[in-house]
Amino acid sequence: MRIAQIAPLAERVPPKLYGGTERIVSCLTEELVRLGHDVTLFASGDSLTAAKLVPCCDVALRLNPDVRDFLPYHAAMLEEVRCRAHQFDVLHFHIEFLHFPLIRDFAERTVTTLHCRLDLPDIYPFYRAFPDIPLVSISENQRLPMPPVNWQGTVHHGLDPAGLPFKEGSRGDYLAFLGRISPEKGPDRAIDIAARVGMPLKIAAKVDAQDRDYWEAVVRPMVESHSNVEYIGEIDETQKVDFLGNAAALLFPINWPEPFGLVMIEAMACGTPVLAFRYGSAPEVVEHGRSGALVDTVEQAVEALEMVLKLDRRQVRESFERRFTAERMTRDYLDIYENLTGVQTGTAPARRAGGESIGLEVA
Structure with missing residues (x-):
């Protein structure tokens, strides 16, 4: 299976210091590679992985003193993901909800793991506007405040x-x-x-x-x-x-x-x-x-x-x-990937306006 993992850019994958989401992305990515899947990781350029790495910034943004605003880097990464989306059977996002408006054409081949709290009132109208995007929770309790959405399952974290x-x-x-x-x-x-x-x-x-x-x-x-x-x-x-x-x-x-x-x-x-x-x-x-x-x-x-x-x-x-190994976590995610409605559906290549897809150039 050709799988894209899209990580936050705040920390390296795996993180040098604090960074729970990036650590989970690393464990999942490396286990998928070990199982023989063709995995591409979109992450900071200092990330360490056996997968194909698409560097979306030079180093983890939190550790770069010259970076003041994380949003432009994530937006640029998402444009690269969109342009390469046709290359993957499954695209797995770990960046909360920033990408939702950009994946409408291939949402049935995506899954988004929500790693943060979901009880904040400002996010309710957003998820209500995107009830079809496939989502995964990391605990059953995390789901409780949410409006009706397209839950694909709950996957507890796992580590090596x-x-x-x-x-x-x-x-x-x-x-x-x-x-x-x-x-x-x-x-x-x-x-x-x-x-x-x-x-x-x-x-x-x-x-x-x-x-x-x-x-x-x-x-x-x-x-x-x-x-x-x-x-x-x-x-x-x-x-x-x-x-x-x-x-x-x-x-x-x-x-x-x-x-x-x-x-x-x-x-x-x-x-x-x-x-x-x-x-x-x-x-x-x-x-x-x-x-x-x-x-x-x-x-x-x-x-x-x-x-x-x-x-x-x-x-x-x-x-x-x-209960909490990376192997168990990865099996759970593979079950979800295989049950996505669009994993067998071909998707036309996405391109930048006026030309071919090009590599990401972010300092």
């Missing part, structure tokens, strides 16, 4: 087990918080929990510009006032393996409808149990009493932590291997 090796026993006595410093991710709750149980907490997370005020006003003072809390900052993939694998447990104290929560299965892959708040996808990911615990309040989290710390780490890893 080799990239996150199992750790039989944690070397540290600390709790871990990994991801992004923002109110919805609950780092303040994590600090509160660690303080109440008297355990060290290590926070490895980035601070985006829009969350800088929250960091300065809420989280940073809490970090500085608790001697058991260490803020590490953003970490890379190698550091993540040690950070999660050596933790006694991962704290996932969210207070928003998390679409999936990739860090939960990253921890589980290392054998590290997860203590998660019961929001969004968490009940679909964490098996209470097996791979972690689900709670509703800080008080419940404090009570549940003793049980979480006693969980069998091999059992936690087994839960990951049974």
Whole structure:
């Protein structure tokens, strides 16, 4: 099967640092190649892949200090995708909804995985205007706020087990918080929990510009006032393996409808149990009493932590291997690809106005 994967340009595929969507695109792309499919990846030029790479900018946009606006780069990428659309049996988009108006002529050969939250009121009229575009959710909970749309299925994320090796026993006595410093991710709750149980907490997370005020006003003072809390900052993939694998447990104290929560299965892959708040996808990911615990309040989290710390780490890893591998994820997507109504339908080559399709030239 000839498959195009269209990734966001904010991060490399796979990402050097933070970037859940790009990591999933990488795992899916590499597994499709391993299975013998002809895969083309539209992504930043510094991406690493066994697929054919169409570079749509030199480096990941978030890491390029000269880039101020991501939109022109994504628009240029979509023009290249449109011009090459006839080359593919399936086109798989991971960039939310920017492409919808451009794919009307071949929408039946496309699928779009929605990686973000869908409960924001401004997006409702948009999806209502495009009820025919084939969509995939990453959790059942993610779907709940949406108007009637063309859901093709729900595919939980999966990762390469080799990239996150199992750790039989944690070397540290600390709790871990990994991801992004923002109110919805609950780092303040994590600090509160660690303080109440008297355990060290290590926070490895980035601070985006829009969350800088929250960091300065809420989280940073809490970090500085608790001697058991260490803020590490953003970490890379190698550091993540040690950070999660050596933790006694991962704290996932969210207070928003998390679409999936990739860090939960990253921890589980290392054998590290997860203590998660019961929001969004968490009940679909964490098996209470097996791979972690689900709670509703800080008080419940404090009570549940003793049980979480006693969980069998091999059992936690087994839960990951049974439910959240890249191989399983890829099988699920192949089932969706094969059931798209247009995968056997030939499509006339798309061309730029006045000429042949040409390569993308974006700095």
